[in-house]
């Protein structure tokens with residue numbers, strides 16, 4: 001059995017589980033079923049950023065006629081870690097130099113840097129470069145993303161599956177009930193956390209504030225020169241050849257991080273510090289404590305008794321193994337364990 005998970009991020013940059021599905025195989029049909037159900041049951045919001053593996057089945061489903069996972073309903077982006085593994089499987093290189101270059105190209109925030117890595121990839125692996133060049137860069141490279149992915153480049157599978165550790169131990173019905181109770185506990189913890197922050201009068205989450213503090217230490221390494229109309233030039237104190245331009249009017253920096261992560265980069269923070277400007281209005285609302293609180297505000301309705309569950313049609317019912325009276329010791333224990341594999345259909 002496989003467990004499929006769809007997840008988002010909350011304001012504290014923590015994984016926010018949206019939907020789960022148990023399936024025998026992961027195929028084009030299960031992807032279609034899962035993605036369609038998310039649109040029916042979880043969210044009908046337009047303009048979502050969908051980060052997936054670069055897999056032909058997912059691509060086919062997303063681009064099917066009538067799909068609500070293509071533009072303008074959603075913008076598909078690819079997980080960079082998966083893309084790199086796929087690249088190294090298709091174009092093996094024992095020293096992993098080219099895989100490293102693909103990772104660097106995808107993570108760069110500046111287009112010039114991206115172009116330079118692509119040039120290196122072309123020299124080292126012309127076939128690999130051809131394959132990569134066929135994938136639209138805005139779907140896998142941060143430098144070509146317009147801020148839709150908020151700087152999120154990877155699907156963190158560990159974090160996603162951490163919420164359902166007990167799932168593998170008890171199959172089907174039991175697993176689903178356990179998962180539900182774990183979700184409820186996790187939501188309760190995040191809810192009281194967000195309520196605490198709101199009562200303290202915090203505007204942004206602790207993670208955001210910590211990031212600010214850490215970044216402020218590094219921001220002292222720049223010489224800030226005001227230019228015209230809210231633009232500033234920054235030079236590193238000891239490396240004068242490195243220059244960045246921050247434009248506060250449209251919250252951008254030539255380093256690319258400010259607009260792509262929707263969070264002030266080191267250069268913008270240096271400007272705020274020098275000009276005594278409050279940096280908080282330049283942080284996207286999605287990181288605010290208010291958003292954080294709203295995310296976990298809803299209550300969980302209890303799961304009704306199994307007898308009240310609606311019957312599904314066209315799905316086989318699996319009955320538990322019959323436990324024979326004669327079975328003793330280990331055999332009896334094994335049989336009991338098997339009897340837990342009941343599927344409500």
Ligand SMILES: [Zn+2]
Pocket residue numbers: 244253254255256257258265266267268
């Ligand atoms: Zn910058």
